[in-house]
Amino acid sequence: MNPPIPVLTAPRRNLPKAVTLAHGGGGSAMRDLIDEVFIETFKGTKGAPEDQARFDLAALMAQGDRLAFTTDGFVVDPLFFPGGDIGKLAVCGTINDLAVGGARPVALSCAVIIEEGLALDTLRAVARSMAETAGAAGVPIVTGDTKVVARGACDKLFITTTGIGVVRTGVEVGIARARPGDVVLVNGQLGDHGAAILNARGDLALESDIASDCAALHGLIDRLIDAAPGVRMMRDATRGGVAAVLNELAAASGVGVRLRESDTPIRADVQGFCEILGLDPLYLANEGKIVAVVPPEQEGAALQALRAHPLGGGAAAIGRITDTRPGRVVMETRFGGERIVDMLVGDQLPRIC
């Protein structure tokens, strides 16, 4: 029973410069990595990361009557891009998923899968970014998991965040709740994230200052709900862009959507970038933009609330829900024509988030 035990070697309490398989093994190397890179870093979020987190249910009930629970995996390539990185994206993405459901985010978990050989400084930078984003958002990262796979078995780093939140009392939002006459709002210019990622991949060598719009929108959404409590649905326009959200909405609500190109806010440089590449910004991913549908009598209050928030300065009403052509999204072009904004089968870009 005492054969020599093959041990993957890594110095204790003196981390090497890159992640090794030993860091995923459940032994002291993993403990050191988790302690040094994650626990220490995430402490700043006011979380106390541990194997399993605990929340007082009475305190949650004081905030509302329903718990929300949502998860998202992040595989964005490259890990760092203008306006953000995979860590910021993983925190904002799950906060936004909670918020568009009408929930106030309470806490996040974070599970990472790391490729052997990833520089520890890279991992530290991502963890710091997660901690900063979560800290600024007031949503602690309270528990996590770390796995390491051999070189070539994953591409650098994948992160899955899961969030819990409490749904605001009285808020009922859903993809099937849009009604003819409702107004379609967005909180700013569309397509920045998708364009920034594509540009950051560097294959095109286009000179551009386009940055991702990656941001945590729960504060903005809270103001929107205050101002327009009848809001029918909200959705963050990530993969598939505004086009995918509106097509899902049209199908689920059994309504038509009529957009006005002239009212749809898109930065000139994103528009130019898309024209060069033959892309349509309506299909590009956003990471700091929501689509909200509100009843017509709340349009003014909703727009005012959005525009008063730092993340909603470019808010606009871009179209209207109709009872004609149910299931269809139609764009009125600048030139007085019309085109169908169809659901794409796939996406324009893989690994956008």
Next chain:
Amino acid sequence: MNPPIPVLTAPRRNLPKAVTLAHGGGGSAMRDLIDEVFIETFKGTKGAPEDQARFDLAALMAQGDRLAFTTDGFVVDPLFFPGGDIGKLAVCGTINDLAVGGARPVALSCAVIIEEGLALDTLRAVARSMAETAGAAGVPIVTGDTKVVARGACDKLFITTTGIGVVRTGVEVGIARARPGDVVLVNGQLGDHGAAILNARGDLALESDIASDCAALHGLIDRLIDAAPGVRMMRDATRGGVAAVLNELAAASGVGVRLRESDTPIRADVQGFCEILGLDPLYLANEGKIVAVVPPEQEGAALQALRAHPLGGGAAAIGRITDTRPGRVVMETRFGGERIVDMLVGDQLPRIC
């Protein structure tokens, strides 16, 4: 604004035989994949998978006063092995994480990262296994996310499950709560999962019937807590095996642990397998085994409760907590000697779970 849009092609409502990048793109191909493979399959768990799940907080409070929240990534290689597969493992692993913290599992989320080219039949088989395991456990999978990365950017399939549960009122368990005189229990033979995975990789071509012990232990743990409400700590002995759990316990509680080799249950075939390969079964991963520490006066009741459960037939008291040699785990060998069971730096095997 009307350039041709490059669309990744995949037939609608007629899934191809393998996963393509379009399945991760946020468009209709992804919708079809999620609908067909996950939503339909997970319905059987009595979950109603959607973007975001909702729970009535009053109903949760009726079960206890604290919410538990835990996450785990699964990267096991191979995906299918005797006794289980990555899907079963992902469901059982997170259920067990909740249960060893004293929580009754309420629901799971499931985020998958899929390599382009993975056979859809493989994905379906994993989803079915998750659904069957979750259904049998009574813990629905209520929300999820799907990402697809290009061939070579991940190895087949990774799954992250996150769980919420309600901690049983009055239960206080923790890695720092062991006291001298306490008894160390396990619910059966050790090392089966690690040996099964290693054998399933097929490099060794050893003939063996060793199967993973992968199982959801929340029912067993519920009985254990009923019988031994003073239980100090429980931990599922996954990566790093029983040795890692006991070393963490010794360090956190500031106590020694004294094991008896003759009382430590290990199947003869696992023991033989380990001897051939120079492995120590105390360090092998288990996926259906817990270490529990109970006060001495509850040892009998705890063992009886474990043995009365189908997943605890091989339960045994394997050692005792001591005030000598704090921080150390020591094994009394069959031959009357002693050896230190140290914390490994890494693991014996990568991608064991």
